[in-house]
Amino acid sequence: MRQLRIAVIAGDGIGPEVVEAAIEVTAQAVSKTDVRFEWTRFPWNSTYYFEHGRMMPADAIDQLRPFDAIFLGAIGHPKVQDHITLNGLLLPIRRRFDQYVCVRPAFLFEGVESPLKNYPPGQIDILVFRENTEGEYANVGGRLYEGFEQEVAIQAAVHTRRGCQRIIQAAFRAARKRRGHVTSVTKSNAQGFSMVLWDEAFRDVAAQFSDVQTRSLLIDAAAMEFVRRPDRFDVVVASNLFGDILTDLGAAIVGSMGLAPSGNINPERTAPSMFEPVHGSAPDIAGQGIANPIAAVLSAAMMLEHLELPAAARALETAVREVLRTRLCRTPDLGGTVKTTDMTRALLNAVG
Numbered sequence: 614m615r616q617l618r619i620a621v622i623a624g625d626g627i628g629p630e631v632v633e634a635a636i637e638v639t640a641q642a643v644s645k646t647d648v649r650f651e652w653t654r655f656p657w658n659s660t661y662y663f664e665h666g667r668m669m670p671a672d673a674i675d676q677l678r679p680f681d682a683i684f685l686g687a688i689g690h691p692k693v694q695d696h697i698t699l700n701g702l703l704l705p706i707r708r709r710f711d712q713y714v715c716v717r718p719a720f721l722f723e724g725v726e727s728p729l730k731n732y733p734p735g736q737i738d739i740l741v742f743r744e745n746t747e748g749e750y751a752n753v754g755g756r757l758y759e760g761f762e763q764e765v766a767i768q769a770a771v772h773t774r775r776g777c778q779r780i781i782q783a784a785f786r787a788a789r790k791r792r793g794h795v796t797s798v799t800k801s802n803a804q805g806f807s808m809v810l811w812d813e814a815f816r817d818v819a820a821q822f823s824d825v826q827t828r829s830l831l832i833d834a835a836a837m838e839f840v841r842r843p844d845r846f847d848v849v850v851a852s853n854l855f856g857d858i859l860t861d862l863g864a865a866i867v868g869s870m871g872l873a874p875s876g877n878i879n880p881e882r883t884a885p886s887m888f889e890p891v892h893g894s895a896p897d898i899a900g901q902g903i904a905n906p907i908a909a910v911l912s913a914a915m916m917l918e919h920l921e922l923p924a925a926a927r928a929l930e931t932a933v934r935e936v937l938r939t940r941l942c943r944t945p946d947l948g949g950t951v952k953t954t955d956m957t958r959a960l961l962n963a964v965g
Contacts, residue, residue: 614647617920620680620885621654622702626894627904628658628686634906634957636684639913641964642928653680657702659690668701674709678884682916685889686909691896700752708746710884712877713776714783715743715856716915717891719863719873724937725947729840729866739839739846739863740791742784743856745877747776748807750853772807772852777814783880784850785822794826794847795819798835798855811852836862864891871905871946874912876919888916898945902952905944907933910960932963 621636623629636652643650655676657669668688670676677683683706688698706712719741721727723734751771758764781797788795797815801808812829819827830838832855838845839862851859864873873891890908898904910929917926936942942959943949 614649616649616651617681618651618653618679619916620677620683621652622657622683622685622688623654624686624688624894625658625660625690625698626687626896626899627892628688628894630899630902630904630953631890631906631909632684632686634953634960635909635913637957638906638910638929638932638960638964639917639925641961642917642925642932643922645928646922646925648922648925652684658688659693659698662690662693662697662701668698674705677706677710680885682885682920683887684913684916685887687890687892687894689894689896704750704752706887707877710879710887711746711881712879712884712886713744713746713780714878714880715745715875716787716878717741717743717856717860717863717873717875718911719860719867721867722872722934722937724940725868725872727866727868729843732844737843737867739843740787740848741856741860741863742780742787742848742850743860744776744780744851744853746853747771747773748853770804770807770852770854772810774810774814777811778818781815781818781850782821784848785818785825788825788848789822792847793824794828796835796846796849797827797829798832798849798851798859799829800832800855802831808852815850832858835859839863839866860891869905869946871908871944872911873908874910874915876912876915878919886916886919888912888919902954903945904953905946906953906956906960907937928964929960932960935963936960 623632662668719739721737749770753769754767756766784795799808799811801812864870870892875891877887879886890912914926914929936959
């Protein structure tokens with residue numbers, strides 16, 4: 614029997630609630646295989662920050678490196694500024710493990726109402742590839758004369774040709790397995806160095822994939838088209854910031870942030886990849902037992918797929934589809950009143 618080791622960082626707010634639900638459902642799906650999971654929990658979150666002055670210990674990366682994957686809940690606390698939680702935990706993991714591919718699907722499930730009119734199930738099916746290790750989140754810059762009237766803040770985006778090419782190549786490879794279309798999103802009319810480099814890299818990669826259709830949109834036009842004509846998108850590739858913005862919008866148009874999974878992938882498998890729901894820690898509902906665990910469950914399905922357990926991954930996806938299709942179990946984000954435990958039980962029953 615094969616054993617896989619999963620590092621669990623449940624995080625803040627609703628993170629522990631949805632993570633534990635997803636682990637329970639995943640364990641049931643995996644129980645039908647010859648693989649067993651060993652879940653190791655790490656108490657790194659804002660509480661850890663309050664106690665230690667940092668989001669995770671200095672040797673955290675070394676502790677995580679031996680694991681086959683990382684399963685993350687959500688990070689964020691009202692009393693800790695977001696740049697501290699982000700740069701203290703999430704971004705170092707993504708960069709140090711070279712998880713340069715962030716994959717975020719947006720799919721309209723049967724039984725879920727989109728806020729957009731006249732879109733039937735499955736007609737919105739977008740897969741966003743977000744560059745995950747450089748770009749606008751490179752955290753290069755600084756502040757001068759801090760606290761004075763003449764204070765200056767400089768934030769530099771960092772784009773490399775290699776970084777652009779490898780995320781764009783990943784998007785094209787995915788498009789070949791889907792509907793054969795890639796949309797590149799930039800702002801090269803205003804950002805004449807970084808985004809022009811991206812456009813050049815996109816054209817170079819596109820020339821290697823003559824069987825895949827392409828188009829390029831500016832970020833403002835892309836946001837508009839996500840709302841006006843989302844069915845025209847197949848695979849979307851974008852920089853770190855633009856990919857982040859578009860995927861939140863993508864989650865909204867398919868019904869809920871509670872349905873949006875993501876994977877931070879190291880395609881070369883030189884380090885563990887990390888899987889997490891797109892939603893945040895939602896401190897306003899933390900502890901109420903009403904969080905939707907589906908995004909975490911779908912993130913676990915992406916993890917199973919990455920770990921080469923396709924049957925177990927399909928079992929989770931099928932369970933989600935069945936529960937949503939029947940409309941019998943709805944957490945508040947979907948317009949219902951059921952608890953996290955009720956949704957978890959429904960998913961367990963659907964997995965069988």
